[in-house]
Amino acid sequence: MIIATAGHVDHGKTTLIQALTGKNTDRLADEQRRGLTIDLGFAWRHDPHAGAIAFVDVPGHSRFIRTMLAGLAGADAALLVIAADEGPMPQTREHLALLDLLGIAQGLVVLTAIDRASSKQRAATRQAAIELLQGTTLANSPLLEVSAITGQGIDDLQVAITELAQSIPARHCTGNPRFLVDRRFSVTGSGCVVTGTLLNGELHTDSHLCLTPVAGSVRIRGMQRDGQAITALKAGQRAALNLAGDLDADHPQRGDWLLAPEMHQLTDRLDISLRLLPDAKLHRGTLQVLAGAAASSGRVVWLDESAGLAQVLLDHGLHAIQGDPVIVREPAANQTLGGGRVIDPLGRQRGRSKPEALSRLRALQPVDSPDIALGVELAQQKEVDIAAFARRWNLTPNELAALLAAEPLVHLGGQALHPERVAQAEHSIVQRLQQAHTEQPEQRGLPQHALLRAAAIGLSPPSSGLLLKRMVSHQQLQQQGGIYALPNHQPQLPTSDLLLWEKVAAELNKSKLRPPIVGEMAESLGHSREEMLAFMQRMQQWGYVLGVAHNRFYLPEQLDELAAVAVELCNQSPDGGFVAAEYRDQSGIGRNLTIQVLEYLDRVGVTWYRKQRRFLQPAWQREQKH
Template sequence: MKNVIIGTAGHIDHGKTTLIKALTGRETDNLKQEKDRGISIELGFTYFDLPSGRRAGIIDVPGHEKFIKNMLAGVSGMDVVILVVAADEGMMPQTIEHLNILNLLNIKKGIIALTKTDLVDSDWIELVKEDIYESVENTFLKDSKIIEISSTKNKGLDKLAEEIDVLTGEIEDRDIENIPRLPIDRVFTLTGFGTIITGTLLQGNLKISDEVEIYPKGLKARIRSIQVHGENSETAIAGQRVAVNIVGVKKSEIEKGNIISLPDSMVNTRMLDVKLNVLDNSPWIIENRTRLRLYLGTEEILARAVVLDKENLTPGESGYVQLRLESLTSSKIGDRFIVRFYSPMTTVGGGIVLDNNPSKKKRFKADIIEELKNRETGNKVKILEESIKERSREFASIKDLSIELVTKEEEIKKNIKKLIGEEKIVAFKLSDTQSFIHIDYFNKIKDDIKEFLNKYHEKNSLKKGVLREELRSKYFFNIKPKLGELFIDKLIDDDILKQNDLFISLKDFEIEFSESEKSIKNDINDLMLKEKFNTPKISDIINILDYKNQDISKTINAMIQSEDLVLLNEDLIISKVYYEKSISVLKEYLKENESISLGDFRDALNTSRKIAIVLLEDFDRRKITKRIKGKRILF
C-alpha cells in the first residue's frame, strides 16, 4: 500500500491545528507551552485514515515566523500539502513565505483549505478566493481546489478528505528498495526504552535489529523497536512517519537534523554544489560569499555562498553555487533545500543539491559550469558519470560511488555498464574490486605521460626510458600502487608505451647515437669482442680508449640499455655476443653432465676465476642456474 505524508502550511492562527483535530480527532499541540499560548511551536504528528482505507501520516507545522526553523524541519518529507488560509484574514505574510518554501522544495500536490468561513459572509469569501488564486498563480497550487471549511461546525471536512484521497492516489511511489534515510526531527528518551528518534523515512526500509549509523556524527547503533503511526511494527518503509527506539547511543549525542542510515552508506562533507533559485520577491541579492542559513532535511547549517557562474544572484535569478558549510552534513544528490539570510532571517531562495561531496571550486570556470549543467539534468547515468569524473584521481570503486550517491551498488553497477558501453569511463580490475576513471581524465594523464616521456627522450637520447616505478610514483602517488601499474599496463596494451626491462618509453622510441657516439660505440664493440670472456673493467675501457673531452661512460651506459653490453656487476661488463655464448657453453656442458663447478665453467670459457664467478652469480640472479652444494644445475 502506498505510504503518504500530508502536511499543513499557513499563517499563525489560521486554524491548521484545529483543522487536523477536526479531521483526525487527535490533538497535535502536546506541549504545555503550546496549550497555554494557543499556538504551535514544535512540529505536530498524527495520522489520518482516508476514505480509500489508506492511512496517511500528518505533519502539522507552526505558523509563527519565529518558528520557521521548525516548519522547515517538517516540510521536506511531505507528499501533499494543505495550505490553510483563514477566510477572515486571507493571505498573510507567513502564508506567502510558506508558499514560497513549498514551491522551492518542489512539492507537487496540494489543496487550499479556506478555514473559518463561518465568520464571514459569502461576498467576502469570494474576494478572499480571488486573492488566493492570484497569489498561487505561479506556484504548484495554481490548479488546486479551494475547499471552504469550518472546523467548529464540521463544514467541508468530508470534501477535504475526499480531495486528499484523490491526490494521494496520484503521487509517485517512494523508493523503498534503496538505502534507507531517516532525517531526525525529534529525539527524546522514555523510561524503560532509552533513546527515541522520530522522522519521515525518505527512502528504503528499516527493520528491528538493523545496525545503523547516525550521520554526520559517525555513531553506530542498533534498532530495538519501531513504531509507525503509533503502532508497533517490525519494519518501516519509505513514506511513513517513524519512531525508532535505538540502543548504543545517548540522547545527548544526537541532534535534530542528523540522519539515520546504514553503516558506511553516506559521506560527510563541508561543501555542497547546488543550483540556487532566488525568490522573485526577495528583498535581498545573494552576493559572493554571502553568509546564509541552510535548511537541508531537518537540519539548519550556517554556510557561505560562493557564486560560481555570476557576480551575484538578484531576485528571480538562478545560478550555480558552492555552499561552504560551517559544520559537517550528509545529504544526497537531488535533495531540496531552503536558504535564509543570516540576519535578518528572511527566506531568500532554495534549490537542489547537484554534488553532495564536491572538491573546492573556482569561479567562472567553463568546465565546472558544464559539469554542473550535466548534473542538473537529474539523469542518473549522467550524474554517475560526473561523479566519476569529479573523483577520477581517486579511482573510485563501486562502493565509493554507492556511498557518495546514497544508492545501492546494484543500481550503480547497472549504470556503470552503460557508461563503459558508451566509452565514457575506463575500468580497472584489482582482485575482486573494480575502480573507474572518466575517459577525459584517462586521456589527460595519457597525454601528460606522453609529453613527459617525449621531453625525457630529447634530453636522454641514450637511455632506454624512465624507470617504471618512477613513472608510477610521479602520476599515481595518491592511489594504490597496483592501480597505477594497471594504468601503465593499459598504455602498453594500447601501443602508446613500451617496456624494456624496468624502463618505460614511448612506443616508437629507440636509442639513437650521434656520429661521434657511433664511433665510440664501434671502438667499444671492437674492444669487447677482442677481449672475449676476459672483459676489462669499465674504468679500464675508458683508459684504453682515451677519448679526449668525450664522455665514454655515457655511451657505455647507452649500450647497456640497448643491450649491446651486459652489466654483470657495478664495474664489469661483457659484450652481448659473448654473454650469450657463455650461456650456450653452460647448457652444452650440462647436457652431458649433471652439474657444473666453478672450475669446470672457468675452463670451458678459458677465462679467469673472477669472471666465471661473476657470470655464474648473474645466472643465479636471472634464474638460469641454481646453486646446490657448491655446484650449479639449470634452474
Template structure:
C-alpha cells in the same frame, strides 16, 4: 494485497487558521504535544498524526506552527512532505504567514496539495466563495493552480469527507520515493522512552533501514545500532523512503541527539561546509548581495552561513555582486557548521534581520572543489542541475585528475553503485572493487602521454630494450595512482601498441638498433664477462678496450644491465648473471651443511680473491641473501 502506500501530508498556513483543529478533526489526534501549546491555544512545535485515507493508502500528518516566530520549526517538518494541506481561514482569508508558508512550499519543491477553507461555519456562504476566489487567484501559476479548494468546519464536520477524498486523490498521484538510494533520515525529534532508550523520528527521505542495521549519526560521525523501528506508529522490521519513521537507537545517549542531525548508511556520506546550489530569490525579497549572511534550512537542520554568488556578468566577465529579486543563480553556501546533503536536496534561506524567508532552491554539488576554472565550474553545475546521473558521471570523469571513484559519486548523489554502473555509458571500469571509472577521453590522453614518453625514451636510449616500469610510475605518472597507470599500460598492451619485457616497457615497434661496431662491442662485452666468471675486469680497465667510443660503451653497458644479462655490484664491478647464479647455487649447498661462513671460507667457496670477495659479500648482504654476524656471514 501489497504493502500500503505511505505519504506525508503537511499543514501550512497562518497562525490561528485552524490547522491543528483540522488535523484532529480528520485523524482524531490532537497534534499539540506540549502543555504550553494546549494552554495557549497555538502550535509551537511540530505535531504528528496518522490517517488511513483509503484502503492501502496511509498518510502521516505533520502539523506545523503558523506563528512567524516559529517558522524555523515549521521548516524542520516541511522538508519531507509529499502533499500540502494548505489552510486558509474563511473568516480572515490570506494573511502574512499564508504567504510565507506558500513561498516555503514552492521553494521546497512540493508538487501537490489541497486547499482547505477552514472555519466555514463562522461566515456566510457568499464570503466563503469570495475567499475561494481569492485563494485560487493567490495560487495561480503555482503547483496549487487547479488544486481542490474545500470549505470545511472542524467544529461541525462539514466538508471533512470531501477533504479526505481530495487528500486521497492527491496522495495517489504522489510518486513513491525510490528505495534505490542510500539511506538517509533527517531527525526532527529526539526523546527517551523508559525501558527502550534513545528514539529519533523523521521523514525517511531516501533508501531503507531495517532492524539491527548499523547507521551513522551525522555530524557526530558515531555508528549506532537500530534496536527498534516504527513506521507511522506501527512496529515494523523495515522502513522505506517516504514514511514517517521512529528509530530506537542502541549505543548512544539521548542527550547526544538533537533535531537537525541525520541518520545515514555508515561510511557513505560526508557533511560539508560548502554546498554548491541553484538559488531562487523570491520576487518579494530584497536584492541579495554576494557574501550576505543567511539562516540556512535543510532537512530538519538550521545553520548559519553566507551566500557566495558564482555567476559572472556576460558583459564584463566579472563576478555578479548581487542577485535581483525573482532571480536565479548558481551560488555557493558556505556554512559555519557542516551539513549533510546530497544533490537534489531542497533548502530555504532566511534573512538575519528581519528574519524572513527570502529564497531557496536545491543543492547541486555538496562536495565542490575548492578551486577550478570558471568554465569548468559552470559545466559541472549544469551537469548536476540536469539531475541526469549519466551527465554527472561524464562531467566528473572528464575533469578528474585520473580516475573517478564511485564512492565520490555516491557521496555527492546518494546513488547506488549498480545505478552508477548502468549510467556509466562510455566510461571504463579501471577497478572493480572499490569501483573506479575513467573517461575515454582521459584514458586516451593518458595513453598518448605514455606513448610519447616511451618514444622520447627510445630516441634518447636507442641501445636500451625498454624503460623500467618503475621509471614510468615515478616519471610522467608520478602523481597518478598506481592502479590507474597499470590500467593505462594494460590497455596499450592489449591494443598491441606497447610490449612488456619483464619489468621493461617499450613501444611495440621498438627494437635495439646497433651498427656493426656496436654489435661487435656488445658481443665482446658479454663474452668477456661470461669467460671471466667471478674474476671480472674492472669497468675502468675494460670499457676502453671496446671498439666504440666511451659514450656508446656506457650505453651498451646500460642496456645489458637493464636487460639483466649483467649485474652491477659496485661502482666499478659487474658480473654476468650466470656467474652470480652459480655462486648462489654454491651458497645454497653450503647452507644445507652450515649456514655460517667466514670471509676465508667464502673465498674458498667462490674461488675469488679478497679483491672480489668483499664487494660480493656486501652485494649479497644488500640483497639479503646473507647477513653479517660479527666477522662472519650467515646465509639466509
C-alpha cells in the same frame, strides 16, 4: 503518504488536523495553554482506499521557521491553510515560497474558518489565494472551503485528500537507507526513541546504522507506526524508532541522520542550483543554511549567477546527497532569501569557477537520475570517481554494479573512463613513444614520469599509472622496470658506449640494491669521475639507468626490486603504510640511500607520502592483486 500543513499562525492548521484525524497535535502543555503550535505535531488517518496517511502539523509563527522546515522534510504533499476571514498573511506567503523552493508540487489549498467569514470575505480570500498561487508549484491545486468547528466542508476535504494520496505514486525503495530525525524523546523501559521519515531504502528491526554527524553506531531495537509495532519500514514512510548504541544527551537530535555506514560522509561545500525570491539579495556575509532538518551557518557565493549556480560554504559539515533541498535565510532579518537543490554535495575547493567545472554543473543541473548523470559525468570529465559518484547518488553496491554494467566503460582502479577517452590517451602515449624512438634510436625508452609528461593525457597520476599497466598487459607497450617502449623497439647504442655500458651494467647487477656512487664506479672501471657522470647521465636520458640521486643510479629492472620491498611492507602493515626506518631495515641499504630511494619511489608513482608514512599507489596495488 505524508502531508504537511503550511500557513500563517492562528489560521487553524492544528484544529483542521484534529477535525480530520480526531487527534490534537499540540502535545506540549505550553502549546495547549497558549493555543499556539511551537513544535511539530503528528497524526494519522487510515484511509480504506489510500492507506495510511501521516499528517505533520507545523508552527505558523515566523520565529519557528526552522521547525516548520523540519516538518516539510520528507513530505509528499502540503495543505496550505488560509483563514477565510483574514486572507493571505505574511507567513502564508513565506510558507508558500518555501513549498515552492522545496519543489513540493502536490497539495490542497484550504480556506478555513468559513463560519467566521461573510460571503464577501470568502470570495475575496478565494480570489487572493488564486492570485497568490500563480507561478508556484501549487498553482493548479484544488481549493476547498471548510469549517473545522462546524464540520462544513470536512467530508469534501476528506475525499480530496484520498484522491490526492491515490494520485501520488509510492516512492521507490532504492538506495541505502537514510532516516531523517525530527524529534527525540525517552520512553520508560525502552530508552531513546526518535521519530522521522525514511527518505530512501528500507529499514528493519535490528538494522545497524550510523548516527550522523557524530559517527555513532546505533541499532534499531523496535519500530512503530501510529502506535503499532512494525518490523520493516519503506522509503516515504514515517515511524518511531527505539534505538540502542552510541547515544548521549546531545545526539540524536532534530536534524541528525540515521544512515547506512557507507553513506556517513560530511561535507562543508555544496554546489547547488539556487533561486532567489523576488527582491531578495545575496550577500557574502554569514547566512543560515537549512538542509534536511539541520541548520548551519555559512556563506553562499555565486559560481554563475545567470545560470543559478552557487556554492555553499558551511561552518559545520553536514550530510547531503544529490537532489536534497536547501534553503538559504538571512538570520538577522529572519527572512528567507531563496533555495534550491544540491547538484554536487562534494563541491570543489579549488578551480570551482573554471570553465570546465561550470560546464559540468550546468550539464548536471537538470539531471535527476544517476543513469543520465553518469553519461553527463563521462562526457564532461576525463575520469569519474566511482565511489564518490555512488555516494552523491546514494547507490547501493548492486545498483552501482547494474549502472556500470549498462555503460561501455573502462575501469582504472576506482575511476571510470569512457572508451573514447582511453583510446585518445593511448594514442597520445604511442605517438610520443614513436617520436622518441625515431628521434633517438639509441634510447631504450622513456621513464614513466617523462612519458606521461610528454604525452599530456590529462589523467590523474594513479589513473595514468594504471593505464600504462593496462597497455603493457594488452601488449601495446613493453616495460622494463620503470622504462616504457613500443613492443617492436630495438635500441642501438653507439659502439663507443656499448663496451663501457656492458661493464657498468655488470657493476650495477653485482651491487644489487646498493649501487656504487659515480665516483666509486669511475675508480673501479678506470675512468675519471666527470667522464663517468657524463656517461651515466647519457644512459639515464636514453633509459638504461634510473637516477635516484645526482650520483646514484639503478638499472630499470631494479625498480621492481625496490618497489617489492615497499609492497611487502604495505601488505604486512595494518593501515597499509610504512615509515622510512622500516624500509631501511627491510632492504638493508642504509639510512641515506633509503631516503633517496623512497623519494624516488614517490616521484615515479610507486608510493605516496602522508604524515611520515608511505602508501602504495593504485597501479602497484592492482599489480599485486593480479
